[in-house]
Amino acid sequence: MKTKIYLKAMLVMALSGGFVSCNDYLDKxxxxxxxxxxxxxxxxHLQAYTDARYADVLPSWGNWSYGTYGxxxxxxxxxxxSWDAKYVxxxxxxxxxxxxxxxxxxxxxxxxxxxxxxxxxxKQISGNDAMIRHxxxxxxxxxxxxxxxxxxxxxxxxxxxxxxxxDLAVLSENSRRYPCNExxxxxxxxxxxxxxxxxxxxxxxxxxxxDVALLIKxxxxxxxxxxxxxxxxxxFVPNGEGWPGATKEYNAGYQFxxxxxxxxxxxxxxxAMDAAMQVADKATLTQxxxxxxxxxxxxxxxxxxxxxxxxxxAMFGTTDLSGYKEVLLWRQYVRGLGVVHNVPVYAQxxxxxxxxxxxxxxxxxxxxxLPIYASPLYQGDTEISKVRADRDPRLHVLLKEPGxxxxxxxxxxxxxxxxxxxxxxIMATDADHGYSTGYALRKGNSYDGNQCDNGQGSTAxxxxxxxxxxxxxxxxxxxxxxxxxxxxxxxxxxxxxxxxGLDADFMKTVNATDIAEExxxxxxxxxxxxxxxDKILYNIRRERRCELMAEDFRHMDLQxxxxxxxxxxxxxxxxxxxxxxxxxQNWYDQKKLKxxxxxxxxxxxxxxxxxxxxxxxxxxxKWSMAHYLRPMPIYQMMLTAPDAVTVADSPIYQNxxxxxxxxxxxxx
Numbered sequence: 001m002k003t004k005i006y007l008k009a010m011l012v013m014a015l016s017g018g019f020v021s022c023n024d025y026l027d028k029x030x031x032x033x034x035x036x037x038x039x040x041x042x043x044x045h046l047q048a049y050t051d052a053r054y055a056d057v058l059p060s061w062g063n064w065s066y067g068t069y070g071x072x073x074x075x076x077x078x079x080x081x082s083w084d085a086k087y088v089x090x091x092x093x094x095x096x097x098x099x100x101x102x103x104x105x106x107x108x109x110x111x112x113x114x115x116x117x118x119x120x121x122x123k124q125i126s127g128n129d130a131m132i133r134h135x136x137x138x139x140x141x142x143x144x145x146x147x148x149x150x151x152x153x154x155x156x157x158x159x160x161x162x163x164x165x166x167d168l169a170v171l172s173e174n175s176r177r178y179p180c181n182e183x184x185x186x187x188x189x190x191x192x193x194x195x196x197x198x199x200x201x202x203x204x205x206x207x208x209x210x211d212v213a214l215l216i217k218x219x220x221x222x223x224x225x226x227x228x229x230x231x232x233x234x235x236f237v238p239n240g241e242g243w244p245g246a247t248k249e250y251n252a253g254y255q256f257x258x259x260x261x262x263x264x265x266x267x268x269x270x271x272a273m274d275a276a277m278q279v280a281d282k283a284t285l286t287q288x289x290x291x292x293x294x295x296x297x298x299x300x301x302x303x304x305x306x307x308x309x310x311x312x313x314a315m316f317g318t319t320d321l322s323g324y325k326e327v328l329l330w331r332q333y334v335r336g337l338g339v340v341h342n343v344p345v346y347a348q349x350x351x352x353x354x355x356x357x358x359x360x361x362x363x364x365x366x367x368x369x370l371p372i373y374a375s376p377l378y379q380g381d382t383e384i385s386k387v388r389a390d391r392d393p394r395l396h397v398l399l400k401e402p403g404x405x406x407x408x409x410x411x412x413x414x415x416x417x418x419x420x421x422x423x424x425x426i427m428a429t430d431a432d433h434g435y436s437t438g439y440a441l442r443k444g445n446s447y448d449g450n451q452c453d454n455g456q457g458s459t460a461x462x463x464x465x466x467x468x469x470x471x472x473x474x475x476x477x478x479x480x481x482x483x484x485x486x487x488x489x490x491x492x493x494x495x496x497x498x499x500x501g502l503d504a505d506f507m508k509t510v511n512a513t514d515i516a517e518e519x520x521x522x523x524x525x526x527x528x529x530x531x532x533x534d535k536i537l538y539n540i541r542r543e544r545r546c547e548l549m550a551e552d553f554r555h556m557d558l559q560x561x562x563x564x565x566x567x568x569x570x571x572x573x574x575x576x577x578x579x580x581x582x583x584x585q586n587w588y589d590q591k592k593l594k595x596x597x598x599x600x601x602x603x604x605x606x607x608x609x610x611x612x613x614x615x616x617x618x619x620x621x622k623w624s625m626a627h628y629l630r631p632m633p634i635y636q637m638m639l640t641a642p643d644a645v646t647v648a649d650s651p652i653y654q655n656x657x658x659x660x661x662x663x664x665x666x667x668x
Contacts, residue, residue, distance in 0.1 A: 040115045043127025046135040049112055050142075057105055057142045059552065060331055061341040061461045065431075068461065069316075069343065069444045070354035071552030076523045077360045078550065079574050080353040081429055081436050083609050087567070087621035090665040094658055098633040100153050103160065105146040110163045112139050130201045137197030138208045141216070144190035147183060148220050152556060155180045155236060155629045155655060156245055172640040176250050176651045179238040181264055184224035185257070188271060191217040205322060205329055211279050212328050212464055218276035218472040225268030225479065226560035230527050232261055235656035236628060244653040269480035276473035280491055283466035284325035285498040288312035290393035292404065293447065306408070306447055312498070313397050317344065317446035321460045331461040341457045347445035348406040348418040348452060350425065355437030356399070356550075358575040358605055359521025361387060364395040364546055369503030374512040382582035384439070393499040394546055398441045402587075406445060413449030414456065423587045424577070426606060427596040436608045437576025438584075443550050470495055471544045478540055495547060506543070510535045518542070523558055523572070529565035564623045571620025575605035626657035626666030634662045 039045055061067035074084040085091040116136060119125050125132055150157050156177040164170055178186070194213040203209060228237055235242035238254050239261070245251040256264040293309045307314045315321065321330040333339045346352040358381075366375040367390050379386035384401045400406075404421045407413060424435035444459070451457045470491035477488045484492075496504035503509075513535045519525035524541040525532055532538045544557065558564060566572075579585055580600035585593070598607035609617045637650040637660065647660045654660050657668040 040112075040119055041125060043125065043132050043135070046116060046125070046127075046132060050135045050138050053105075053109065053139070053142050054331075056108070057145055058329075058331070059461075059463055061333070061343050061457075065342065066346040066352040066354050067341060067343040067444065068552050069347070069441065069550045070352055072550050072554040073354050075554040075558060076357060076521065076572070076574070077545070077554045078354050078356055079436060079608055080355065081434065081608055083617050083621065086627045087623065088616050089622050089624045091616070092624075092627060092665065094631045094634060094660075094662050094664050096633060096635045096662045098630065100630060101150075101633050101636060106143060106160060107163055109139050109143045109146065110161065113161075114163050133197045134201035134203060134207075137194045137210070137213070140190045140194040140197060141208050141213050144187045144194065144213075144220070145216065147187050147190070148216070148223075151180060151183050151187065151220075152223070152559065153630045154632065156653075157183045159183060159186050168639075172651060175636070175640045176248070177245065177653065179245055179251065179254060180236075181224060181228060181238060181256065181268075184220060184268065187220050188217055191220070191275075205327060206332055208329060211466070214275045215279050215328060215464055215466065215469050215472075218272045218279070218469055218476070221268045221272035221275065222472050222476050223556065223560050225265045225272060225476065228261060228265035228268065229479065230560065230562040231628075232265075237261065242656065244656060248651065248653055250651070266480050269476040272476035273473055273480070276469040276476065277487065279328075279466050279469035280473055283469060285467055285470075285494060286312045286315050286324055286326045288393050288397065288499045290396060290500045292397055292442075293408065310397065313442075315462065316443050317347070317451075317459050319446075319459055321462055324462075326465050326467060327462045328466055329463040331463055333458040333460065335456050335458045339458075340455055341459075341461075342416075342455055343444040343461075344446045344448075344451040344457045344459055345414075345416045345454065346431075347442055348421075349433060349440070350428075350431075350435035351440045353431045353434050353436045354550075355435060355576055355608065356439040356441055357437055357521070358439075358577070360545070360549065361395065361399065361439055362521045363518070363542055364392040365502075365509055366390055367392060367396075367501050367503065369505055369508040370512045371509065371514070371518070373514065373517050381578045383584060384577070392546065393501050394549070398443050398549070400440050400442050406442070406447070407449035407452075408447045414452035414454070416454045417449040417452040419449060426577075426579070427588065427592060437574075438579065438606050439576055441550060467495065467547060471540075471547060475540050475544065478537060484536065492543065495543065506539065509542075510539045513539060521575075523563045523566070524561060526561075526563050526566045528562050529568065559628060562628070564628070565625070567621055567623035568625070571617075571622050573603065573607055573620045574609055575603060575607055577606050578604055579606045580604040624657070624666045625668045626655065629655045629658075631655055631658035631666075634660065 059068055070078065072078040073080060120132065120136065156179055158175055159178050160174055164174055191213045195210045198210040198213065231237045232240065234240045235244060237243065238245060258264045258267045289310045291310045293306055315324050315327065321327045333341060362372060365371050366377045368375055368377055372378045377390040379389050381387050388396050388399055388401055400421045402421050402423045405419065406421055407417055407419045413419060424438045424440060425433050426435050426438050428434035446459045451459055474488045474491055477485055492506050493504050496502055496506055515525050515532055515535065515538050518538065519531055524545060525538060541561070577584060579597065581604050596611065598610040602610055609615055632652055632654050634647065637647045637652045638645055640652055641647060641650040657666045659667065
């Protein structure tokens with residue numbers, strides 16, 4: 001009895017952070033004292049409510065770190081000096097709660113629909129009809145985006161389209177988890193509604209648009225199609241062997257809408273193709289001239305001329321992205337309003353300890369289009385200058401080299417500016433100074449030293465770029481049809497041609513590829529623990545990796561490709577610069593160096609996780625199958641059980657290979 005009373009008390013807490021009373025949300029809105037009967041009656045009310053959601057839902061720089069450019073952390077692209085628990089079998093455990101399992105954003109948005117849609121249909125909202133529809137469309141997009149985040153975290157998930165009362169029976173009933181593909185279909189439906197509502201309004205690219213919704217539709221459809229195809233037959237896919245959803249009556253006998261698993265994932269790939277093409281066909285890609293400004297002797301480039309010198313590089317470090325047609329949505333920062341960040345500061349040092357890995361660097365081909373092991377242009381990696389030489393312009397421009405200028409001359413400098421790129425401080429362990437791998441990027445650097453006043457950066461954050469649509473189409477069409485169609489070939493060539501100096505013949509790269517060699521530094525060379533045999537598919541993945549580097553795509557891609565399995569049998573050692581036995585070793589005090597970093601007996605390359613013999617990952621990063629999804633929080637399962645105790649009777653089932661007891665590791 002005491003246990004039940006305690007659990008019911010927990011339910012109240014859960015409702016305030018999970019399923020939430022929708023009536024509470026008025027307290028968060030601009031007119032907190034106004035009742036819903038008087039609110040949502042004007043266009044301005046809808047805009048105010050929608051504006052407030054941008055900060056809660058969409059990606060942003062964050063305040064003090066390397067922003068979204070550090071979001072590939074804990075993958076084969078980027079690492080810090082600490083490792084994620086998911087790479088240490090047995091360390092990640094189930095919990096009673098999980099803040100990631102939250103319906104707050106969804107309920108806030110559903111409240112909007114509950115109030116607004118009836119009024120709109122009754123023509124009770126005054127204002128410009130196109131803009132009223134646009135704000136409704138934005139909210140459909142935000143619900144879709146919120147659900148996509150949860151789909152990636154948990155897979156199967158409850159679909160809730162309206163605000164729910166604080167009633168245990170109702171909440172328990174609505175806790176039922178829909179199969180992941182049904183959740184993805186629901187997301188696509190919301191995105192279709194978003195496109196329909198927003199298509200007639202013309203808005204600035206600081207607001208969500210119909211093209212943004214189409215782009216994300218292609219992303220979601222590609223994600224789900226890949227997931228279904230690559231996890232076929234496993235508990236992670238409906239009707240796969242051991243799928244936990246089959247244990248619940250409400251999912252018993254589930255049938256795919258397309259009649260079969262293959263039909264289902266091909267349907268998703270087609271959805272991705274159709275949506276991506278609508279964006280890609282009219283996309284204007286920003287040109288990468290291959291120039292790193294203010295580096296040549298006597299060269300003079302002003303801030304005003306930076307865009308002309310290399311508009312692609314400027315796109316990642318300017319204060320105003322309204323002139324960049326490639327950027328479909330961007331977030332504005334204004335120093336005078338206190339809406340600021342520190343991205344330029346960390347773009348001028350070690351990227352807030354978000355170090356680019358050797359594997360990421362080695363993925364870039366040479367400018368002749370050949371992989372590094374097949375090109376006569378490759379000079380080796382004993383110096384960073386040699387790594388950059390004659391390389392794919394993306395790497396040549398973004399990889400920093402000691403001695404290069406990080407700010408333009410004759411420009412005011414902030415209190416945290418690093419005007420000249422220093423020797424990477426691989427012995428420092430603090431985020432303000434350390435270089436975890438020795439490699440660091442200039443992505444996000446503005447060249448305006450004034451942007452490096454501590455915590456006062458105001459450069460714009462490019463949230464969504466249209467180049468992704470080209471990449472999404474290429475992959476979806478190839479996965480669906482097994483060949484490159486004319487559209488995919490055109491898109492791939494366009495991506496290559498936008499980088500001046502890079503051989504645009506991608507088949508030259510394909511034909512010279514040795515996937516076994518690539519697999520040494522690229523987890524995407526694997527699916528389901530097996531090395532890819534298809535060179536075109538591998539290079540589609542490689543192109544995506546290089547084009548979207550440091551923009552928060554890598555974990556999502558590795559997840560949907562099922563590209564972690566191989567580490568269950570073959571641990572992976574993350575490496576950085578070639579430090580031992582090279583001229584770079586002489587940059588440092590030798591005694592301190594030997595005391596601070598990984599031993600040359602382990603590798604000539606810097607291994608940031610292996611500086612100490614007692615490291616949990618001294619033997620490499622390892623994987624558990626369960627870690628493709630987060631475990632469901634145990635208390636939510638208990639609270640929704642009829643007796644508020646027996647987890648097995650809850651409508652919520654646990655994710656594959658995760659126990660239903662708290663503080664327990666995965667079983668596989």
